[in-house]
Amino acid sequence: MLLAGSFGGLWTQFQLSIDREIREDLLPESSGTDMDQAGGNRQHSVLGKTFHWGFIILYAYGIFKQIDDLEELEDSALLSFEIAFATVFLGIVMIRYSYMRRFETFMGATEPVPLAHRYLAKGIHTSMYLCLAMLPLSGLLIAGLFTQGVKDGPLQDFALGLHEMSASMSYVLIAMHVGAAIWSRVKGEGVWTSMVPILKEDRVSRNGLVTRISKLENEVFNRLENAFSSQKE
Ligand code: HEM
Numbered sequence: 001m002l003l004a005g006s007f008g009g010l011w012t013q014f015q016l017s018i019d020r021e022i023r024e025d026l027l028p029e030s031s032g033t034d035m036d037q038a039g040g041n042r043q044h045s046v047l048g049k050t051f052h053w054g055f056i057i058l059y060a061y062g063i064f065k066q067i068d069d070l071e072e073l074e075d076s077a078l079l080s081f082e083i084a085f086a087t088v089f090l091g092i093v094m095i096r097y098s099y100m101r102r103f104e105t106f107m108g109a110t111e112p113v114p115l116a117h118r119y120l121a122k123g124i125h126t127s128m129y130l131c132l133a134m135l136p137l138s139g140l141l142i143a144g145l146f147t148q149g150v151k152d153g154p155l156q157d158f159a160l161g162l163h164e165m166s167a168s169m170s171y172v173l174i175a176m177h178v179g180a181a182i183w184s185r186v187k188g189e190g191v192w193t194s195m196v197p198i199l200k201e202d203r204v205s206r207n208g209l210v211t212r213i214s215k216l217e218n219e220v221f222n223r224l225e226n227a228f229s230s231q232k233e
C-alpha cells in the first residue's frame with residue numbers, strides 16, 4: 001500500500017515537472033504567426049533530446065549483445081540479466097513515449113509541412129515505438145516459455161518469430177527515419193536542428209535541384225491529402 005502510494009506520488013511529480021517543462025518550452029513561442037503555424041523553429045526539450053540520444057546507446061547495446069541461440073538461456077545468470085535488461089528497456093520506451101506523444105511532429109519546421117507528410121512521419125515514429133516495445137515483450141515471452149520448459153514447438157516458434165520480426169522491422173524503420181532526417185537537413189527546413197546538436201541549419205536550401213525535388217514532394221503529399229479528403233466527402 002505504502003509502496004503504491006509513494007509510486008503514485010512520484011508519478012504525479014514526474015507529470016507536473018513534464019507539464020512545467022512543456023509550458024516553458026512551447027508556450028512563449030505560440031504567437032500565431034506563419035512561422036508558428038509551421039512549427040516556428042522550435043527546439044525539442046532537453047529531456048526529449050536526452051531520451052532520443054541516450055536511448056540510441058541502450059538500443060545499440062541491446063542489438064549487439066543479442067543472443068545467438070535459445071540454448072544460451074540454459075545459463076541462469078544470462079537468463080536473469082536478459083529479463084532485467086528487457087524490463088528496463090521496456091520501462092524506458094513507455095516513459096519516453098508517454099512524454100514525447102505530447103509534442104507535434106516536425107515541431108522545428110520553419111516551412112509549412114503538408115498534413116499527409118506529418119501523418120507519414122508520425123506513423124513511422126509510432127511504428128518505431130511499437131517495434132521497440134515488441135522487442136523486449138517478445139524477449140520476455142521467450143524467457144517465460146523457456147522457464148516453463150517450453151523450449152521448442154509452435155508457441156516458442158511464434159515468440160522467436162515475433163522477436164526476429166521486431167528486430168528486422170526496427171532496422172528498416174530506423175534506416176528510413178535517419179534517411180528522412182538527412183533529407184530534411186539537406187532541405188534546411190529546421191526539423192534537424194530541433195533534435196540534432198550538430199550541423200545546425202541557418203536557412204532553407206536555395207539549391208535549384210533541392211528546391212525542385214522538395215516542391216515535387218510537397219505536391220505529391222498535397223495530392224494524397226486531397227485524394228483522402230475527397231474520398232471522405
Ligand atoms: C543519427 C541518427 C538519427 C538522426 C539524425 C535522428 C534525427 C531525428 C530528428 C531530427 C527528429 C525530430 C523529428 C520531429 O521533430 O518530427 C527525430 C525524432 C525521433 N527519432 Fe530520431 N534520429 C536518429 C536516430 C534515431 C534512432 C536510432 C531512433 C530509434 C531508436 C530514433 C527515434 C526517433 C523517434 C521515435 C523520434 C520522434 C520523437 C520521439 O518520440 O522521440 N531516432 N530524430
Ligand code: HEM
Nearest residue numbers: 062066067068069070082086089136139140142143164167
Ligand atoms: C530489449 C531487449 C532485447 C533486445 C534489444 C534483443 C535483441 C535481439 C536481436 C536483435 C536478436 C537477433 C534477431 C534476429 O535473428 O534477427 C535477438 C535474438 C534472440 N533473443 Fe533477444 N533481445 C532482447 C531481449 C531478449 C530476452 C529478454 C530474451 C530471452 C530471455 C531474448 C532471447 C533471444 C533469443 C533466444 C534469440 C535468438 C533467436 C534465434 O534463435 O534466432 N532476447 N535478440
